[in-house]
Amino acid sequence: MKDAVPDAGKDDAVPDAPFDALPANLVDPPWLRKQAAPKATAGDRTGDTVVPGLEPPGDRRIVWEPEEREQWAAMRPYGGPWADGDWEREAEKVRDGSMYLPSQAGFLASAPEDLARPLLAAWEPPPVTWDFDHSLKPIVARFEEAAWDVSVRMARANPFGTGPVLLPFLGADVARLMADWLYRLKSAQKLARTWFARHGLGAVPYLVPDALGKRVGPRRNAVHALRLIEGGAIEGGVAGAARVHGEEAAKAVAALLADAPAQAGPAHERPKPPDLPRWLDTEALPRPVLRDGRRLPPGAARTLVHLWAMALRPDAFPGAHEAAEETAALCDPASLTAFAWALFEAWRGAGTPGRSAFVLPALGRFGDDETVRRLTPLIKEWPGQSGHDRAAAGLDALAAIGTDLALLHLDGIARSGRYKGLQRQAQAKLRQVAARKGLSDEQLADRLVPSFGLDATGTMTLDHGPRRFTVGFDELLRPYVIGEDGKRRKTLPKPGPDGDPSAHLRFTALKKDVRTVASLQIARLETAMVEGRTWTPAEFTAFFVRHPLMWHIARRLVWTSGGTAFRLAEDRTPADVRDDAFEVRADVRIAHPLLLGDALPAWAEVLADYEIVQPFPQLARPVFTLADGEGRDGRLARFEGLRVPYGKILGLTRTGWERGAALDGGVQRWISRRAGARHVVVELDPGIVAGYVDLHPEQRLEHVWIAPAPREYDPALPVGNGFAAVDPVLLSEILADLENLT
Structure with a gap:
């Protein structure tokens, strides 16, 4: 990236700024000052801000992330498999404790519900120090609140290894437990922070009674947790959420947070600032330039990087973020962009060593669209170079840059990333962005298509x-x-x-x-056609008819509204198959050939007459339907028993299929595709080995069936009406994928 301002590290003609022109924290870093002893915390002054008689809500809730419950339910339990005649005999082994403990959990996750549910109610496994969350997750997914007490008890015994099972739990006992871990346990800090980030203001009512109570330990923990929540919420959000306990409690919480100290940690000692890595030589980088044209003096750039590193832990280093932002406000933005990119390149040149967590966040804070263009290809490559954590931090940087182009590239990784783990993280990041804007994922994607400064005519x-x-x-x-x-x-x-x-x-x-x-939008619109996505007439006009780029794609497609098919003519007005003007009054979707029926040949002739080349196969798309009676039992027997090269199986991921969870030995025993509220699952034998996909060159399609969630075939699992409830368009696409395997 070329420096947008003179390189102050190379041009001695650029004067240094005097120290009195710089923020105090840059000239005299706080970590070099002698500090006064910290005062007692509000949580230690047990007589202050007490509101007696408060009780936390007594409800218990399981709050699932999208698809989380299905993923937990699909986890392969230990033990088994058990045959129909084994259930009662094996249940007795659970009752008397003679069965191996992980197998007990596996039995509860698999046994018929009328047998498993009472067993779970009486189940009291001994607390274990090994990681038990894998065994508990399918039980929680199956029974939810009925698995609450045993999950909490097992998590207490091993917060780090079993505690993750509590992430969806929201209740008074779990909130108090997480507050304790947040304050007291270094090993469970990340887990507790993840829990509070997930539940946010929803956790506040459960913490307020402790925060305003007299008991020192719970009060201290609750205050610390409320401060963490307040830092990630809108200003005053915690006090507002505390209002469920009354106006007095809300005012007390607001006063308590305002009085709470900046320090964090059991002893409220100020942590030692992180050491900057040896590879970093800030004097070799282009020093940032103030808005008046003077550059930062020697040493100030290094202090600025130190502040960036400290700002990543605002609970430990309060004020570091504000000090860094104060300096940034005085600097020329282009010079900070150049400095951040040079810092990034120095890090890459050193081999991207660890303990350099400040580098990519600096790009996120000061990067621009050129940063996005250069960074995105690297993010896509890093997982294949044992750099998944780097790639995930790169996604955070794209989201932080936040321009239309940055979010567009993030959307591209979310839709067609080569590495599924990174793809899922990009999808989660986009969901966060969409949620902040009050939009669905696809509504956000509509708004991400940049116009690049083109005028209404597209020029x-x-x-x-x-x-x-x-x-x-x-x-x-x-x-x-x-x-x-x-x-x-x-x-x-x-x-x-x-x-x-x-x-x-x-x-x-x-x-x-x-x-x-x-390339991104064409793939997105093809998916929208398959999934039957619709747009309101206003959305269609804004995002397709009037958009200077998208209109070029939209005019090469056939659309439907209120049962009538139409296209966009050269003057951007809707026209039906006879080229008569058409008024769009109902929701609009991209026409699948299955929806056009007898009009399909006429539409093909219209597009041929106008020499319109479609962006993806639409009118010429093959259509498939089930034979009479086929699929009623929930299976597609005609595909079962076929042997298919592994490459064709992997190729299904390009059309929305997902490889199954890695089971014992890293073997993925199925591949599935969502079909409305259910999943079409293809069970594979011997299965694909994660990391060694070509170990078994040929796969047998053991079972092809429809299930509530992706998992191995279970003849006892009810499938309702089988494939009858699947949307005909989506079913046609699924059948097309399976036909292509053969």
Whole structure:
């Protein structure tokens, strides 16, 4: 990345700023000052801010993340398999404790519910110090609140290894437990923080009675947890959530948080600031420049990086974030972008060593669209270089940059990432962004398509020194350039001696960005057609008809509204199959050929007459249906027993199928695709070995069935009406995928 401002580390003509022009925390870092002894915390002054008689809510709730319950239910339990005649005999082994403890859990997760539920109610396994969350998760997914007490008891015995099973639990005992772990246990800090980040203000009512009570330990823990929640919520959010206990409690909590100390930790001692790594030589980087043109003096840039590192732990280093932001406000933004990228490149040059967690957050805070273009390819490569954690931090950086282009690239990784773990993390990150904006994932994706500064006609004008050029795009989103002479060119001429090179650089970046947009949006719209997504007439107009880029894709498709198919004519007005004007009044969806029926040949003729090339197979898409009576038993027997090369199985992931959980030996025994509220599951034999996908070149399709959740085939599992409830369009696509295997 080229520096947008003079490189202060290389140009001695750039003067240094005097110390009195800099923030105090940059000139005199807090960690070098002699500190006064910390005062007692509000939680230690047991007589202050007490509101007697408060009780936490008595309810218990299991709060699932999207698809979390299904994932837990699909986890392979220990023990078994048990045959039909074994259940009662094996249940006696659970009752008398003679069965191996993990197998007891596996039995409860698998046995018929009328037998398992009373067993669970009486189950009192001894607390164990080994990790037991894997055994408990399928039980929690199956029985939810009925598994509460045993889960809490087992988690107390091993917070680090078994505690993760409590993440969806929201109740007074779990909130108090998490507050204790947050304050007291270093090994459970991450887990507790994850729990409070997940439940947020929902946890507040359960903590308030302790925070305003007289008992020192619970009070201290609750205050510490409330401060953590307040830091991640809107200002005053905790006090507002405390109002369920009355106005007096809400005011007391607000006063208590305002009075709570900045320090954190059992002894309220100020932690030692993190050491900066040896590879970091800030004087070799382009020092940031103040807005008045003067650069930071020697040493100040290193102090700034130190503040960035400390700001990652605001509970331990209060004020570091504010001090860093105070400095950033005085600096030229472009110089901070250049400094952050140079810092990143120095880190890469050193081999991306650990203990450098401040590097990617700095890119997230100060990066721009050029940062996004350079960083995204690296994020995609890192998981294959044993760098999944780096890639995950890179996703955080893209989300923090937050421009339309950054979110667009994040969306691209979420939709078509090569590494499924990273893809799921990108999806979760986008869900967080969408939730903040009050949108669904797909509604956010509609709004992420940038216009790149194009006007309503889909063109822009570039000043090329003494000449001016108009840039536009054809129906395939290929750029073209028209000069003042009216001639159409494929690319922008290189600038002459008196030309402005910035126009050429802008055109090059525009081509690259539009190419990325085109591939992402075409794939997104094909998925929308398959899944039957709809847009309101207003959304359709805003995101397709009037959008300077998306309209080029939209006009090459056939749409439906209120049962009538239409296309967008050259003047962007809707037209039916007879080319008569059509008014869009109902919700709009992309027409699958199954929905066009007898009109399909006529629409194919219309597009052929206008020489319209579709962005993906739509009208020529093959259509499949079930034979009469097929699938009523929940199985597709015609595909069972087939032997298929493993590569074809892996290829299904390109159309929305997901490989199953890695079981014993890392073997993935099934691949599945969501079908409404259910999943179509293909059970594989011998299965795909994660990390060694070519170990078994051929896979047998053992069972093809529909199930409530992805898992191994179970003939006893009810399937209702089988495939009858699956949307015909989606079913056609699933059958097409299975036909392609053969």
